[in-house]
Amino acid sequence: MLKNKFFLTGLFLLIAIVLYYTAFDGGSSSAVDGLEVSVNPETYRQQIDEKRTEKDQFLRTNTESPIPDKAGFKGLTYFLPDPAYRVVARLEPFADKTQKLVVSMSDGSEDVYEKFAHAVFSLNGEACRLLVVKLGSTYSILFRDGTSGKDTYGGGRYIELDPAQLSDNHAIIDFNTAYNPYCAYNPTYACPLPPAENKLSIAVKAGEKYITHE
Template identity: 45%
Template sequence: MLKNKFVVGIIFLVIIGIIGYTFLGEETTVSVDDYVAQIEKERKDKDNFYRNSDSSPIADKSNFKGLHYFAPDPTYKVEAKVIPYHSAASDKQVSVPMTDGSKETYEKYGFAEFTLPGESEAADLNVYRLLIYKHDKGLSILFRDATAPEETYGGGRYLDFKTEDVKDNKLLIDFNVAYNPYCAYNASYACPIPPKENTLPVRIEAGEKNFDK
């Protein structure tokens, strides 16, 4: 059984690191049109990789028609407050279940707290929290939301970061780059299952949708 690979620094982190209107308070010169164009380019590059690479999880590349996504929406790029996990907690090291029944050991790095577009900032119920895992390739958030399983992968979607993306206990989260793990395309891969606390009660209409096999 092959293990899912966290895609760090190849496609997704490029977008997170260089695109946007504001990064932790610093203005950038990237326009909405440029942001959308870059997202679409990265998606085309990923399709080409999945269609042509020997490392692709797609078994039948000849019939691969490309991945499906929500339209790029810059409002789903949010600044989160990172609450570090208590360093002395006995459960900081966590055994994460995989889809094949095995387990992988990760570390609880902290929690990302944020609000979503179109919701009242005054309502405490509109502040959402996601657990961040730390592993040998950086940081990841594994989550589900109310679009699953009808529109997005029922096993959850992933977001990857570098540890240095956390600055002053803040993290820029771009749900437009949320992606499916390899087991969404090929059952021979084993993927980590999102923790129960990372199930959002709202729709995240951004990022990758279900794959048509």
């Protein structure tokens, strides 16, 4: 059984970098800890939509796509892009940099990730705290929320953090880029399951929704 840890890492990091350098309103942007936080809403939404179209094309045509019926694939479904779901989080790094997290996989196996930090932020008026894990050079959040098993995949979704949007004390978390693992579309893949602490009580109506694609 194939293992899907954080799939399309390079593709999504490229998307994040493109968004970072093209979506800002240069005349009015603000910064926190050296990170640009303000975006031009219209430009931002356009960029998100363009990258979603690119992802659909990848899933429809690439040999590494998990979609079994590529010819019948109509595209993924998403919540509308909303800049309100792009948040600045305060990072609480671990004093012990060697801490590990044993992550359960969807096939019953386990994998080990580095614990990087807890991200603390406010979303929809609620205080939130999520664990950020690190695998190689990839910083990710595996999470569930109030939409899991309803509008979104029950096994949880992932967000990858752009290193350019990370500092020692803060990170930009963009829930509009939240995506489903490969195992959501193809059971031959094994995917990491979110740790229990990464369950948000609020409904994160941003990012990728879920419908089956046979």
